[in-house]
Amino acid sequence: MQPQVDQFVVPLFAGASILLLVVAYxxxxxxxxxxxxxxGGLAFGTLNIVWDVGAYYAGWWYYPWTDAPYAPLPFYxxxxxxxxxxxTALVGWRIIRRFGTRGLVGFLVLFPIYxxxxxxxxxxxxxxxxxxxxxxxxxxxLAALLADALCxxxxxxxALIVMRLIAGPANADRLARSPAHQLA
Numbered sequence: 001m002q003p004q005v006d007q008f009v010v011p012l013f014a015g016a017s018i019l020l021l022v023v024a025y026x027x028x029x030x031x032x033x034x035x036x037x038x039x040g041g042l043a044f045g046t047l048n049i050v051w052d053v054g055a056y057y058a059g060w061w062y063y064p065w066t067d068a069p070y071a072p073l074p075f076y077x078x079x080x081x082x083x084x085x086x087x088t089a090l091v092g093w094r095i096i097r098r099f100g101t102r103g104l105v106g107f108l109v110l111f112p113i114y115x116x117x118x119x120x121x122x123x124x125x126x127x128x129x130x131x132x133x134x135x136x137x138x139x140x141x142l143a144a145l146l147a148d149a150l151c152x153x154x155x156x157x158x159a160l161i162v163m164r165l166i167a168g169p170a171n172a173d174r175l176a177r178s179p180a181h182q183l184a
Contacts, residue, residue, distance in 0.1 A: 009074045016082035023086040027094045028175040036166035037089035040159035044084025045076040047158045051151040060144040061136050087111075088159040096160075096170040108156060115152030116145055 020041075024034055049070050055061045056069035063071050070076075088111065095103040123136050138144045167173065 016078045020086040027090045033167045036163040037085045040089040040163035041080040041085030043162040044155045044159040045080030047155045060147045061138045088156045112149040112152040116149040
């Protein structure tokens with residue numbers, strides 16, 4: 001990794017870990033569900049690498065600060081913890097637990113839209129700040145945008161499927177802690 005990228009790894013990893021802990025506290029997963037969420041997050045991160053390599057060779061996007069067709073590996077671990085385990089697996093699990101199939105469909109419709117906005121908007125914001133020349137360079141046109149959204153869709157599906165395989169359906173287990181109003 002180049003020095004300008006190295007300086008971001010530790011704070012981003014710490015932030016992703018804290019996010020996972022906060023989301024785990026509020027979503028109240030059982031220990032098995034939390035392990036399943038982390039495994040789902042790892043599936044998310046692994047698929048992210050596959051998508052980045054495929055997108056590089058398809059000409060949809062690339063990382064200008066590395067010669068490899070993918071970002072440095074710590075960035076995928078950060079994605080696995082934050083977006084994969086915390087947001088997709090745990091928040092997605094609670095949405096599916098509460099709203100059932102409608103929640104699953106809504107999550108799988110909105111998450112890729114958010115992901116594409118995040119990537120395109122984040123790239124523009126970072127580029128305008130001058131921190132790095134840019135984080136990702138996207139090809140012009142609709143193909144790269146649709147591929148980016150499909151990337152988020154398949155990564156979310158992978159995380160949710162792995163979590164279900166390990167911990168069962170969303171409503172299969174009790175929550176780890178009772179809500180405060182039930183304790184009194």
